[in-house]
Structure formats: structure tokens, C-alpha cells
Amino acid sequence: MKKKLLFILKAIILFLPVQFIIKKFLTIILFIVLLDNLNNSYSYAKSIDDYGVISIMYHRFEENKYPSTNIRIKDFKKHIDLIEKSKFSFISHEEFESAINSKNLNKKILLTIDDGFSSFYEYAWPILKQKKIPFIIFINTETIGSSGYMNWSQIKEISSFNFVHIGNHSHTHDYLVDKSDKEIKNDLETSIKIFKKNLNHQTKFFAYPFGEYRKSYINIVKELGFEYGFGQHSGVMDKTKNKFELPRFPINEKYGEEKRFKTLLNTIPFPYIKISPEEKYLKPNDNPPEVKVIFFKDGPDIKNIGCYSNEEDKWRKSKISFISSNEMKVVLQGKFVTERGRINCSLREPTGEWRWLGIQFVISDL
Numbered sequence: 001m002k003k004k005l006l007f008i009l010k011a012i013i014l015f016l017p018v019q020f021i022i023k024k025f026l027t028i029i030l031f032i033v034l035l036d037n038l039n040n041s042y043s044y045a046k047s048i049d050d051y052g053v054i055s056i057m058y059h060r061f062e063e064n065k066y067p068s069t070n071i072r073i074k075d076f077k078k079h080i081d082l083i084e085k086s087k088f089s090f091i092s093h094e095e096f097e098s099a100i101n102s103k104n105l106n107k108k109i110l111l112t113i114d115d116g117f118s119s120f121y122e123y124a125w126p127i128l129k130q131k132k133i134p135f136i137i138f139i140n141t142e143t144i145g146s147s148g149y150m151n152w153s154q155i156k157e158i159s160s161f162n163f164v165h166i167g168n169h170s171h172t173h174d175y176l177v178d179k180s181d182k183e184i185k186n187d188l189e190t191s192i193k194i195f196k197k198n199l200n201h202q203t204k205f206f207a208y209p210f211g212e213y214r215k216s217y218i219n220i221v222k223e224l225g226f227e228y229g230f231g232q233h234s235g236v237m238d239k240t241k242n243k244f245e246l247p248r249f250p251i252n253e254k255y256g257e258e259k260r261f262k263t264l265l266n267t268i269p270f271p272y273i274k275i276s277p278e279e280k281y282l283k284p285n286d287n288p289p290e291v292k293v294i295f296f297k298d299g300p301d302i303k304n305i306g307c308y309s310n311e312e313d314k315w316r317k318s319k320i321s322f323i324s325s326n327e328m329k330v331v332l333q334g335k336f337v338t339e340r341g342r343i344n345c346s347l348r349e350p351t352g353e354w355r356w357l358g359i360q361f362v363i364s365d366l
Contacts, residue, residue, distance in 0.1 A: 048353060050103040052238035052269035053096065054088075055110040055230070055248040061123040067253040073123045075256045080127065082258070083109055086265050092134035093165040093205060100228075101239055110237075111135040112230065112248060114169060114207060116143070116150045125158060132161075138169035138207035138230070141194040152198055159199060167205035168195065168226070177212040177281060177362050185220050192224065204228055211248075212340070212362045214281030218244045234344060234358035238269035240296075245280075247358055263354070270347065270357035271299050281362050282341070288332040289361060291343060295326040300347055300355060302328060307345040313337050339366045 059069035061076060071079075083090070088107040091099060096110050111128075113120055116139040128135060137158070145151040158164050170176060171191040176184050188206075195201050204227040208217070211232025221229050221244060228243050235247030249255075249264050276292040288311060295302055305328070307318040312334040319331040330343055341361035346354050 048268060048349065048351060049105070050238055050269060050271075051107045052104055052236040053091070053099050053108045053110055054236050054265070054267065055112055055246070056264070057112045057114055057230075057232065057248040057250050058120075058124070059114050059252070060117050061119040063117070063119050064253075070253055071251055071256045072253065073127075075253075075258075076124060077127065078258060079251070079256065079261055080131070080133070082261060082265060088265070090133045090135075092163055093136050093167075095134075097204075100237055100241075100243070103239070112167075112207070113137040115140060115173070116155065116169075118148055118150050118154075121150050121154050121158070129158075129161065132163050134163040134165075136165045136167045136205055138167040138205070140169040140173035140209065141171045141191045143173065156199065159201070165203065165205065166195070166199065166201060167203050167207055167230075168192065169207050170209050173209045175212065176209055177214055177217060178364070181216050181220060184217055185224070188220065188224055206230070208232075211250075211360060212281075213245070214362070215279050217281075231360060233342070233360035235356050236267050236269040238271060240269070240271040240273070266353055267346075267356040268349070268353045270345065270355040271296055272357065275359060280360060281364055282336070283364050287335045287341075287363060289341075291330040291332065291359065292323070293328055293330070293345075293357070295328075297326045299326065300349075302326065302347065305345055305347045307343055309343040310338065310341060311336050318343065336361060336363050337366070339363055 058071055058076070060066050061071060062073050063070045064072070086107065088109045091108045091110055099108055111133060113124070113135060116137060120137070139155065143149045144155065155166065159166050168188070168191055171187045171194070174187070176187060179187075192202065195203070202225070204225070206221050206226040206228065207230040213229065213231065218229060228246060230246045230248055232250050233247050234249050237246055241247070251261075273294040273296060277286070277289050282289060303322070305320065307320060307330050308315055309318045309330065309332060311332045316333070319333065321329040321331055323329060339362070341363060343359040345357045348354055
């Protein structure tokens, strides 16, 4: 059939004037060039050049009387299955250090566990061990061996596997953000000494208890040799993020529901230059804060961004005031009246992914 069509086309061309053939040829060439440019432009607009690193955080397993920090093991297994089917790679703490400083063209996820509850060892550890899934477990040293917590023998056992890393989660797991700088430093130094004595181990990774911090607290974490500080505000990590204010998606019974978890896996980084105010620990006179975000000029078009915030203990769609094409203010309609004030902003990409940016404030007088 193709040969027959080519024969007919050649016959037609033989009877056409030369000028007509040249004109049509040039028209076809121009059309091909334009089509190619359109395809390239479309591909560029539709492509994601950095998937970043998603980090998820768990606490308790099958401790159903604590729904705000618990996950049922059947749901945890489902999460692992969804991650694998969504073509994510679980990355180790070592791979994370490379990924956080690079553009990631493939989907990556960092699994973290907080507190070192014995329910982790009983229910989740056998699954992760069997599958050799890498993770960081952040442990606070004061409760080790207490009722409901892992003991040193169990911690030493899991730390012997090369896909496991023990991170620091303070000594007391107290509300350190409300303590003096001296008290914070003493607490963290105590945990460092205990890890050194019992595991001959020192880590670069720190997770703030309750995800709460302030500027002076961050400086202490830096001074003590940590290189990464993890919070509990939502978002996707990339190389534009402050390495001492790294976001994680907290997972519990409410937020571990399958539909929500699939949405989480469809998030990508929201690169930005700066968030104001830099101090996330709000004194009474600073509440509500004047929140401003400066994005990159060559970054995503923010005109369709949407934000939600929980001022006055009521989640609502935030008012947004655009300062320029890459700067905006989130105009809060009242004070934060709960212990943590939150703002979540998102922007849908043409491919269906959601750029996600979470901001958390700690209210000093609550």
C-alpha cells in the first residue's frame, strides 16, 4: 500500500510546475519546524525537572488508643505497596545526602520513624528487615528501656543493619523550644554522650521533638555538629530548602488513609528563595505574623497558588496578596490560637503533580 502511494505521489510531482513544487516543499518544511518547536515547548512545559525527596514520618504501630500518632499495620503495609507501585526508590541516609543537593529526575522517598516505640520493633521492623527498606529512626535517649519503648539490645540489633540509621531526637523529648538555650544545649549534649557510650555512634541527623524550633535552637543544633534538622511541617525536600528546617509528612490513622496517601505521593517540591519571618517562634506581639514568600523568577507561575491556614483554630482558605510575579503575602485573618500555627500552599502542575509548601509556627504563650 505504501509503495503504491509513493508511486502515485511521484507521478503527480512530475506534472506540477517547478515553482509550485518548491513553494509546497518550503511550506511543508516550515510546518515541520513549527510542529517540532510546539512539541518541544509542550514537552518542556509538561516535564518535571526535579521530583525532590518526599519524607514520611511514623511513630506508633498498632497502638490504637493513640490515633494521632498511630498507624495500623495493614495500612502501613499498604503504604509500602503504594510507594513501590508508584515507582519510588526508598533511599538511605547516605543517598539522601546526595539527593538533597541535586536535582532528582527519579522519584525518591526517605522513610523516618520517631521516638523508638517498642511497637515499631514488634510490627514494622520485621517488614522493613525482610524487604531491606532503608530508614532513619530518631530516638530520644531518656526513655530507652522504659515501658513502651525499645531497649538498648533492640536498638543495637537494628543498628547493625547497613540500611538502618539511628538519628538523634534529643534526650528528654521535652518541649525544648520553650526552654532556655542553655537547657536545650545540655539536653542535646546528654543525648550525644549516651549514644556515644552505648553505640559508639554520632549522627548528622536531628529531628526536633514535636517538630518545633526557633532560630537560637537551630544554631545550637548546628554548633553540636548536626547537618540536618527535620521538622513536622508538610512539604517536599529539594536543594532550595533550609537543611535545618526540613519538611516531613506526618502519617497517622487519619492522614494514613489510602486516598490521602496517594495524594501525598503525587507532591513535588515548591522551590523558594525565602520565607518571612525567619523566626518561627512567635511572641504575642508577633502573632499573627506577616508572612511573605519569595519564589524564583524563573520558577513555577504562582498566579494559581492556593493556601490554607489555621488561624483562630479554624482551617480556611488564606487570602493572598501578590507583590510581584514571584512574591506574595499570605494575609492571615486573625491570630494563631493553638500551639502550632500552620500554612499549607499548593500549586497543580499540568502533569497532575502538586507543588507543596508547608510553614509551621510555634506560639510561645500557649
